[in-house]
Amino acid sequence: MYLNVHSQYSLRYGTMSVETLVEEAMARGITQMALTDINNSTGIMEFMRVCDEKGMRPIGGMEFRRDKRLLYIALAQNREGMKEINDHLTEHNLEQKPLPDLAPVFNNVFVIYPFGHVGELRANEFLGVRFDELNLLYGVDLGPIREKLLALQPVFVLDKISYRLHEYLRSIDLNTILTKVKAEDKCLPTDMFLAPGELEAKFSRYAFILDNTRRLMDRCVMDYPKGRINLNLRTFSSSGSKKDDRELLEKLAMKGLIYRYGRNNKQALAKVKHELKVIEELDFCAYFLITYDIIRYSMSQGYYHVGRGSGANSIVAYCLKITDVDPIELDLYFERFLNAQRTSPPDFDIDYSWDEREDVQDYIFKRYGKGYTALLGTMSTFKDRSVIREIGKVMGLPKSEIDGFTDPTRAEANRDNPTFKKIVAIYERMANMPNQRSIHAGGVLITEEPITYYTALDLPPKGMPTVQWDMYEAEKIGFDKYDILSQRGIGHIKMAVQLAEDNQRAKIDIHEVKKFMKDPLINSNLSQGKTLGCFYIESPAMIQLNRKLVCNTYRILVAASSIIRPGVASSGMMGTYIKNHHAPHTVRYLHPVMEEQLKETYGVMVYQEDVIKICIHYAGMDGTDADILRRGMSGKYRSKKEFDRLVERFFECAKALGRPEHITAEVWRQVSSFAGYSFSKAHSASFAVESYQSLFLKTYYPREFMVAVLNNYGGFYSRAIYVHELQRAGANVHLPCVNHSDSIVNIDGIDVYLGFVGVHGLENQYIERIPEERKMNGPYADLEDLIKRTGVGLEQAITLIRIGALRFTGKSKKQLLWEVHLLLGVKARPVNHTELFAVEKKDYCLPVLENTQLENAYHELELLGFPISMTYFELLETDYRGEIMAGDLSNHIGQTVAMVGRYVCEKTVHTKNNQKMWFGNFIDAEGNFFDTVHFPNRTLSYPFRGQGCYVMQGRVVEEFGFASLEVTKIEKLQIKGNPVMN
Known part of the structure; x- marks a missing residue:
């Protein structure tokens, strides 16, 4: 009888998880109910899955509200009905129009209006009556609406304590204190599951209403396939044939094989054939082809990409140019990426420059169709100390008291504070509850059938349809994602290549990575830590590690990219690796197989692939079981029973190969202790490839590279440090100038002009207008010419003068400040059109007004954040520079x-x-x-x-x-x- 049940996905309203809802319902003898979260279908697929596990009959639906007002409740008669409900919400979300008072004409949906709704009801439309509204039926002729009345018992909370939590959630949502939350802003205290028989008792005088409700619910059948199914675009070829997909993938892979390895590499050919067989058996041909298609498009546009993640373990991916990591060179295992027993889908992470990714996403949406493509969502939860601050605010506590509760140093003093105890009690109930829907960093779903069968779509600020659940739910339902990501490191590379071509007429093939890896000058800079600005290897910690390792090869850099990770470093493995790297002859291996497989990393299991190698070569397990075991040791096993079986298999297989039991026990101890910390070698290798590309540019085109870093908004360091590095590279760095600067930093030979973007307080319109006007109509003659042609007002003109952007006039800043006040006074001058006749300006005789370097430096500190006219050391009161350098x-x-x-x-x-x-x-x-x-x-x-x-x-x-x-x-x-x- 429960047509209107809400989970925590009714954000900041509902209080129970889907699993709790089902368990509580079953405990009360309820055999079927409808999940109708407010303006979302986030939990529907999870609800059906849990109901199937627990033996309850699920009904899907949605409660539609506008401005907190209940409009109607929609219940799906079947999966087509669920699609209609999702389509209705999606249309209004994507077109950003308010929901209508009346439901549209549905074909497979029952609509329930709240009692009191006025207007004629369609055949599929009904009125919901709450038990506290039954008195309104007294004395009313029910004949015309007798068959339209349904029992409506909303469920939002579990009990009185849960209702209090609901009140806190509503206060947080409305950003007000508890006492100011109005009755219409929250549910009723009775909006919960009633005791068995209580609902029937309340409707005893109107038993026909219960009969109507039961009949309607019986007509709803959520006819979705059970379990995880393949919901992806399953064929790529226009024919829709999987056979054609397989042949096309093989053709492209073989063509790429010749490009990557030449015509006679038997090892590579064997690996390609093996992978193609597995890919076909697991039905992932279309997944590879779609990824290839995305890469093909982006390369045709001149976009540079980095394919990273476990996908770099695949030689087919390498041949398709999805990744530039050679799995043979690094002895990478395909099973780490894809194997017959792996339940999770393959995963390619494709990085683009931050300013190119959106076009790639746009291509995907247009290529694979509206309604069949969507961005992946995320669900943020109440999980950090900021929630304690929110609870304190809605309780009406003063800021000073809240600050005290969130101060870790006062934890001991707070422990016995009754108010703090109350806040913690509320927080513990709220912790990990869904808080708000957002957007995944880069996940894209491409489906074979309309995605609204499974979710309604949101329209977040990115302006692209986004599903209402996250990657974990997507995987459980049966969707594989395509990760189209962005990073600024690629923007650095792309722009640096273009600047080198423009400024030095250089022709650069940035994909000649193997050539870079053998360059002695590049490797020398790497080992000396001269890597500031370079992707992943510029931080002090990474520079320090590479100097300690005297890192001068690709292989060492791949290892360094792994052992720098927090888990590896804190476990002591980083120190062991460095020590063994400098004294490899002192390493004692447990067994010849361990030496054979781990000699490259001196006996330390740096990579996840090392764990797989030991399971295969020492214990004799196959690659599939080895990867499942590796995932299990990382806490990702499907079941403890399956994991325990594989642990036994490790020992049984090792014994069958004649390995000594005491050595096997120690090998297992090392394997199990390292597995949780180790990092994907393919991932590190992808990072290292990009690091070498950055370092090539830093080595041979340092000025152009640092300009690119500045224009792509830097990396690890502040803007001032990158300017310092630019100066160390021999550039003459100039302050912004209206006659030389663009919006961003530009370079001409060794002269570099800072852009207007970095000037604090300068408005966007002038950042763009000043250089655009100069390019169209020539350099500015003087201050008055600048004002006439750009319409810059007094405040903005003063900013330009103080930063030195009009120094070309030969006048001091103080002279220019006099002049601008004479020209503009206190009023902004409107933009003028080009004058037919130039009016001769008046010249005024002013006293000599000079600026000191120190004054200029202070202007730069204020407006740029760092000085150019003087160094930080020249600004010091003391001349002391230390005993040593x-x-x-x-x-x-x-x-x-x-x-x-x-x-x-x-x-x-x-x-x-x-x-x-x-x-x-x-x-x-x-x-x-x-x-x-x-x-x-x-x-x-x-x-x-x-x-x-x-x-x-x-x-x-x-x-x-x-x-x-x-x-x-x-x-x-x-x-x-x-x-x-x-």
């Missing part, structure tokens, strides 16, 4: 020295005792970088105090040839005062 650190190992450095960045970490310590990065007066370590006993006494220069005293230490400063004292140095303020 960064380049001399290694000559003072063990000595206590004083150094002066410009702050670059810091990283906070916690020791095993949960004490805070820092790693710092600085630049010395000669422009070189150095690293510092700040241990817990020093951090509180000598904290960092933001940007600027510091003097530090500490002991010089060295680890694997890398020298750094263990700081004992640190003090921020004073800079010269702003002369304008003095």
Whole structure:
């Protein structure tokens, strides 16, 4: 009898999970019910799945509301009806129009209006009567509507405690305190499952209403296939034939095989044939072909991509140019990507430049059809301490008290606070509940039948239809996703190549990665840490690791890209790898097979593929079982029973091969302990390929590369650090100039002009208009000409003057400021059309007004965030630059020295005792970088105090040839005062 049940997916309204709803219903003897979440169908497929498992009969539907007002409830008679419901909501979401008062004409849907609805009812439309509305039927002639009345008992909450949680959710949603939530903004306290027999008792005088309700529910059949089914576009060929797909994929793979390996590589040919067989057996030919089609389109547009993730284990993907990682060269296992027992779908991660991805997505939507393509959604939950702040706000607590509750340092004091205990109790009930729907980073679904059979679609800010559930639900239903991602590193590469061609007439094939990997100069820069700006290898931690490893090959970089990961580093494996790398002759292997398979990584299981290799070559397991076991050790097994069976198989197979039991036990211990930390080798290899491409450009076209980094909004460091690196590369970096600068940074030879984009306070319209007008009608003659041609107002003109953008006039900033006030006064001047006759301007005799370098530097600090006219060191009150420079650190190992450095960045970490310590990065007066370590006993006494220069005293230490400063004292140095303020 429950036609109007709501789960937590009625966001900030419903209080029960789908599983809890079904369990609670069954505990009350309910055998069928309808899930009708508010304006969404997020939980419908999950609801059917749980009902099937528990033995309940599910009905799908939706409650339609507009501005919190209940319009009608729609119940699907079958899957076609569910599609009609989803289509109705989708239409209004995508076209951004309000839901109508009346439901449309449905063919396979029952519509239930709230009691009191006025108007003629269609054959499929009914009136829902709540038990507290039955008194309204007294004395009414029910004959005309007798067959239209249904029992309506909404369910939002479980009990009184759950109702209180509902009130908190509504307060958070409405951003108001609990006492101000109106009755119409929340459900009734009785909107819950009633005790067995209670609903029947309440409707006892109107038993026919219950009969109507039962008959209607019996007519609803959710005729969806049970279990996970393949819901993807299953054929790519226009013929719709899987045989044609298989032949096309083989043709493309063989063509790519010749491109990648030549005509006579028997090993590669055998691997391609093996993979094609598995791909066909698992029905993934179309998946590969669609991915190939996406790559083909993007390459035809001149877009550069990086194919990464476990898909790089596939030689077929390598031959199709989906990835540039050679699986033979790196001994990658296809089973890590795809095998007969793998329940999860294959997964290609395709990265594009941040400004090209949207066009690729647009192509996918147009190529594969509206209604059959959608972006993947995500579901954020209540899960962090910000929720405690939200609860405090709706309770009406003052900000100071809320701040105290969210301060980790006051945890002990808060523990016995009754208000805090109440907040925590509410938070614990709310934790991990769905909070809001959002959009996945890049997942795209392509289906063979309309996607609205399974979900309604949202229209988030990206403007592309998005499903109402996340990747986990997509996988359970039966959808495979295509990850079309973006990253700024690719934007750096793309723009740097173009700038090198424009500025130096260079012709670059950025895909000649194998050539880059053998270049001694590139590898020398890699080993010396000269990688600032380069994808994945520019952070201080990565630079430090590569210097410790003396990393000068692709293989070592692949390993470094893995062991830098937090889990690997914290487990101690990183230290073991570095030590063994420098002394491989000292490594003791448990068994010859371990040496044979792990010699490349000195006995350390750096990669997930290493775990698979040991399972195959030491224990004799097949690749499929080995990958399932690897996934199980990472916490991703399907069932503990299946996992335990494979563990037994590991020992049984090893014993059958005659392996000594005590060695097998130790091998298993190492395998099981490493598996949770290890990282995909294919993923690391993809990163390393892109790192080499960046490093090639940084090595041979450093100025163009750094300009590209700046124009793609940097990476790990602040903009000031990239400008510093640009200067170190020999560029003459100029402040923005109205006659030379564009909106972004530009380069001409060795001259680089900063763009208007980086000027704080300059409005977007002038950032674009100033360079556009100059390109159309020539350079600006003077300040007045700039004002006439662009319409720039007083405030914006002052900003341009103060940053030095009119220095070409030969006048000082102070002279120009006088002039602009004479020209504009306090009013903005409108845009003028080109004058027929130039009116001669008046010249005024002004006293000599000069700006000092220090004044200019302060203007730049304010408007750019960093100075160009002076260095940070020139701004210091003191001339002291430290006892030693960064380049001399290694000559003072063990000595206590004083150094002066410009702050670059810091990283906070916690020791095993949960004490805070820092790693710092600085630049010395000669422009070189150095690293510092700040241990817990020093951090509180000598904290960092933001940007600027510091003097530090500490002991010089060295680890694997890398020298750094263990700081004992640190003090921020004073800079010269702003002369304008003095």
